[in-house]
Amino acid sequence: xxxxxxxxxxxxxxxxLVRRGADFAAAEDAVQDALVxxxxxxxxxxxxxxxxxxxxxxxLKGWLVTVAWRRFLDATRADTxxxxxxxxxxxxxxxxxxxxxxDTLQLYFLCAHPSLTPSSxxxxxxxxxxxxxxxxxxxxxxxxxxxxAQRISRAKRxxxxxxxxxxxxxxxxxxxxxxxxxxGYSGDVDLAAEAIRLTRQLAAxxxxxxxxxxxxxxxxxxxxxxxxxxxxGSLVPLAEQDRGRxxxxxxxxxxxxxxxxxxxxxxxxxxxxxxxxxxxADAPTAGETDWVQIVEWYDELARLTGSxxxxxxxxxxxxxxxxxxxxxxxxxxLDGSLPRYTAVAAYLRERDGDLATAARLYAEAAxxxxxxxxxxxxxxxxxxLNARRSS
Numbered sequence: 001x002x003x004x005x006x007x008x009x010x011x012x013x014x015x016x017l018v019r020r021g022a023d024f025a026a027a028e029d030a031v032q033d034a035l036v037x038x039x040x041x042x043x044x045x046x047x048x049x050x051x052x053x054x055x056x057x058x059x060l061k062g063w064l065v066t067v068a069w070r071r072f073l074d075a076t077r078a079d080t081x082x083x084x085x086x087x088x089x090x091x092x093x094x095x096x097x098x099x100x101x102x103d104t105l106q107l108y109f110l111c112a113h114p115s116l117t118p119s120s121x122x123x124x125x126x127x128x129x130x131x132x133x134x135x136x137x138x139x140x141x142x143x144x145x146x147x148x149a150q151r152i153s154r155a156k157r158x159x160x161x162x163x164x165x166x167x168x169x170x171x172x173x174x175x176x177x178x179x180x181x182x183x184g185y186s187g188d189v190d191l192a193a194e195a196i197r198l199t200r201q202l203a204a205x206x207x208x209x210x211x212x213x214x215x216x217x218x219x220x221x222x223x224x225x226x227x228x229x230x231x232x233g234s235l236v237p238l239a240e241q242d243r244g245r246x247x248x249x250x251x252x253x254x255x256x257x258x259x260x261x262x263x264x265x266x267x268x269x270x271x272x273x274x275x276x277x278x279x280x281a282d283a284p285t286a287g288e289t290d291w292v293q294i295v296e297w298y299d300e301l302a303r304l305t306g307s308x309x310x311x312x313x314x315x316x317x318x319x320x321x322x323x324x325x326x327x328x329x330x331x332x333x334l335d336g337s338l339p340r341y342t343a344v345a346a347y348l349r350e351r352d353g354d355l356a357t358a359a360r361l362y363a364e365a366a367x368x369x370x371x372x373x374x375x376x377x378x379x380x381x382x383x384x385l386n387a388r389r390s391s
Contacts, residue, residue, distance in 0.1 A: 005060070006035050007131030008201070011104040013064045014128060022072050024110065025156035028128050030075065034068035035131060104129065105205040112172040113159050120155040121176045122183075127152055129201075130194055140189040173202065174214050174270060181218050192222055212261035213271030219254030220277035223247040235377040239286035251281045272301040291321035312338050316347065324351035342368060343378060350385065359385035 010031060017027035038060075111125040123141075126132045132140075138148035181195035199215045227241035258274045276297045283289040298314035301307075311334055319327020327348045334341065346361035362382035369375035 003039070006038055006064075009061050009064060010035065010131035011107045011129050011201075013061060013068055015104070015107060016065050017068055017072060020069065023160050024162075025153075025160050026072055026075060027068075028156060030068040030072035031064070032127075032133065033071040034064045037067055038064060104201060108173045108202055108205075109169070110159050110162060111155075112169070112176045113162060114169070114172065115158050116155055118176070118179055120151055120158070121172075122179050123148060123151050124155040124159070125176055125198070126180065126191075126194070130198055132189060132194070136189045140183065140191050170206070170208055170210065174210060177202070178214060178270075181221075192218070192225070196222060209261040209264045209266045210268040210270050212257050213268055213274050216254040216258035216261065217270050217274035217277055219250045219257070220274060220281050223250035223254065223281065229373075233373070234380070235373050237377075238280065243284070246281065251278075254278065255281070267300065267304070269301060269304045272297055272304060276301070289320070291317055295321050308334060308338055312341060312344060316344055319348045319351060324348045328352065339368075339370070340365070346378075346381070355385045355389050359389065 013034070014027055014031045017030060018024060022030070107129050108125070111128055112121050116124065123137055126137050126140075127134065134149050134152060135145050137152075138145040141148065177195050177199050180198070181192050183191040196215070196218045199211070199218060203211045203215050223246050224238075224241060226247070227243070227245040228236055230236055254274065255278050258271065258278055261271050262275070276294055279290050279294050279297070295314065295317045298310060298317055302310045302314060312331070315327050315330040315334065318330045328345070331341070331345060331348060336342075342361050343365035346358045346365055349361060350358035359382045362378050362385065366375050366378035366382060369378055
């Protein structure tokens, strides 16, 4: 059974059960059971979806709906606390073609409900919309399966009974998807690729320039993935990456999607971020990067978000466009406790020729780093400068 096909059908099957009267938590459990059953029996003939006729299943979505609904009814009947619902749920709809209504968008908004923490929203999105198992999500986030199961259960209880009587917040959904993307790869699930798949799905369900902007941003960043690390696993800075290893197909697709979004003249933060990524992708070499235009886009992004992190990245761009002294002046206006502030200061000091200060700041930034790869990279930068000074 094609796992990707099953996962793509998950949102619509879940939506059908919810519309039939199942509460979200129970419906989601039933759908997961149906997915497991599909992998186990590989429905092709004589399955519930074919009504025992021996004919191949022509409607896999209908088969999943039938199996999930039966699992839901079995669970409901076994739960005496819910016995009062049985009058509503006792009649099983006859097998047949599944509804063509697409509930994907509603599920996105449900999983990004404002009452959920970001980590819970991400986990619930991967489970309910992405079709991943609890074990897969736990491995991706490097936490025990029991911990992830509790997180998902709490999230489902939180959104149980939520009704959509007003438009959902697209911005919240996009932030959740971007969180998924930034997790990258760990365990047996490639979360960056999964985020792209889910964002494509969202783009098919809603016509919104920021959805397109996020998809473009993901594609443009993902295009550089193969060049980001050396064979020993160490980080390779953007300026030093082998651009021949960048995925030109993904870059072309991302730029095309971005241009169409920008043409609608409804600029948002993900479109602005994608524009910056596109300018990096467009440069044949690091030295040919259009840093002046990148600074202009950072100005737009800062105006849209007011984010100090954006202004920190802008300081780097200013240092490239107007020289390290200008970059240091832009940096001086920011809070020194910002994440990566010290690393940016080290880079600009090195560009300005102050190797002693730069080496000290690189070592300090390494101690502050939040992950091992970044810490190792910054430590090597400090060692490199110290070696240059002593030679």
